[in-house]
Amino acid sequence: MSLRTFKKGGVHPPEQKLSADRPIEQLALPPKVIIPLSQHIGAPATIMVAKGDHVRVGQLIAQSGGFVSANIHASASGTVESVEPVADGTGYRRPAITIAVAGDEWMEGIDRSPTLAHDPGLAPNDILARIAEAGIVGLGGATFPTHVKLTIPTGKQANILIINAVECEPYLTSDPRVMLERGPEIMEGIALLMRAIGVSRAVVGIENNKPDAIAHLEQLAHERSGVEVQPLRVKYPQGGEKMLIKAIMGREVPSGGLPIDVGAVVVNVGTALAVYEAVLKRKPMVERVVTVTGKSLQRPSNFMVRIGTPVSALIEAAGGLPNDTGKIISGGPMMGKALLSTDVAVTKGTSGIVVLPQPEALKQKPQTCIRCARCVSACPLGLEPYLFARLSQHGRFADMEVERVMDCMECGSCFYTCPARVSLLDYIKLGKNEVGALIRARNAKK
């Protein structure tokens, strides 16, 4: 058994998987949940409830607002307190539904028993419809609506399903915990996904630093035909779907293309579990596993959390906010975003909460770029981050588009390796924003 990985670029930050041995705990219901209407990439959902309405867990409270969009369900039962915008992690106010929690009353038809359900032989279209209905989005962090991803465009064909169980971000441990604790369910989910896209082969990609998860899934995979487990050499950002495809299939997704262009569909392992629950248990996406971790945190843990629970409740359950806290990050330390406040709610895309202590949290003062090109060698996509930073500084966004800034997946390897500590990734984010506006303006003209 050889260890595969992608060749070009990548970095290896310290792994810091502090919470790897902590089983998933159910977090108590908070007194109030805040459910943003835009928890996915694409159009925000449309509100279907009004202030004062009584809702139950699993009730549809906001309907998908377009083709690339997702349904949103109440994650707690109670009364709708407000449908006013609420500040998200960046401080900007976004439309949201706030529910005052009372009891824990679920909608009928949702099977919450732990017994393993088996596929009764549903048609691919039924599987897709149930996934769309349940509002499943990619749980790896990019939150792309899963039913859209699984709808293969006409003229294209999927040959392989890749299950992304890499979890290459330092600190985060929710994926391996899910694999160890919910293995059989994941296998059912994989079988459903394979049927939905019509492939006979699925590969689970796991990095070699999770031997227990690899062994467990390999054992389960033996019982099924077409499912194999591929251990991978530890390297960041292997969890990016383009990198994972390169590692497993040896093929490169063309610039501006999607995995389906090379015949692959990549789905996160947590999403596979959510698909199983949505299709066979009719459970919409109302909770997810969140890693709460940090070096000075008392009890780094993995929690099963209802969507909309404030981050402060998670940190409290993990032993409270340490005094030396310098930064609280939603997501992993490489790609995650710093939070402005702990009142922010957990959304479908929150894979972890990382609490960094004071000295290491803040960026060091940037020096002048010395053109050492370390960022160029670190970029797994073969882009030139130093050039993007220069162009971005001078507002030359049209040139950034020519240099293919939109291919950047914001993994942050460039900033991680930069010896001058230039905020490369932030400049690239600005550039992507501006180039996105340019492209939209161009499309609107057509």
Added chain:
Amino acid sequence: MNPIILYSALILAGLGAILAMVLYLVANKFKVEEDPRIDEVESVLPGANCGGCGYPGCRGFADAFVKSDNPSAMFCPVGGNKAMEAAAAIMGLSIAAKEPQVAVVRCAGSPAKRPRTAVYDSAPSCKLAATLFAGDTGCPFGCLGLGDCVRACKFDAIGIAPTTLLPVVDEERCTACGACSTACPKQVIEIRKKGAKGRRVFVSCINRDKGGVARKACGAACIGCGKCAKVCPFGAITVEQNLAYISFEQCKACRKCVSECPTGAIHEVNFPARKPTEAPAEAVSTTA
């Protein structure tokens, strides 16, 4: 004489003569007829090439001005009425004078009024910061204080005050070209008419949050209470989305709203110090 030198000289001279002929013929054949007035108009423009008019530099403006069907709609904010008059004279037109304008900073959230709630540690650029987050204070609308406007100004007319950390406009130098206003990702800077003797009244806040939220974030915020709109005798003030706005056209600079505002969000500039007994009606008559 060495024949090599002679031949070389003859060949070069011959080549020169032939190519000169070619150049002459080509120059005649492809001659570009350009309106001489474009050069004249360009010469009366300030030559700052700031782009404040919306054209690529002064030459671009002059070209558009000469070719325009409606040149009176165009304006050079830097050269002002003087340059426009001269340019119009070249074209044999007369253009109505425009009221002078100035950049106005509509945020008063100094650290004393608007406590910092976070630390920003990335590159010092407002545009960059605004793509990453709403700001290092509780107010997602206000000035970020990282100086994109200062870098955009070609006339050294704007700077960040060290105590308030807010931009301050030098009214003498400001040409109202609008570069700072365009550079500001939060649209904090408005290009507003200067007013008689530079006297004007404006709401120095753009926070559209509800009163309580805005007030909690910043002591100088407009809370949209509408007191100013009620007290205004000229109907110059509108409150939309929890934010008051004073229309310059209707405002008679009576300053009743300034003393009415509970948070001090309405600013008056260039007025003489108020006499304790001064009646507001007099103020109207002197400045209207």
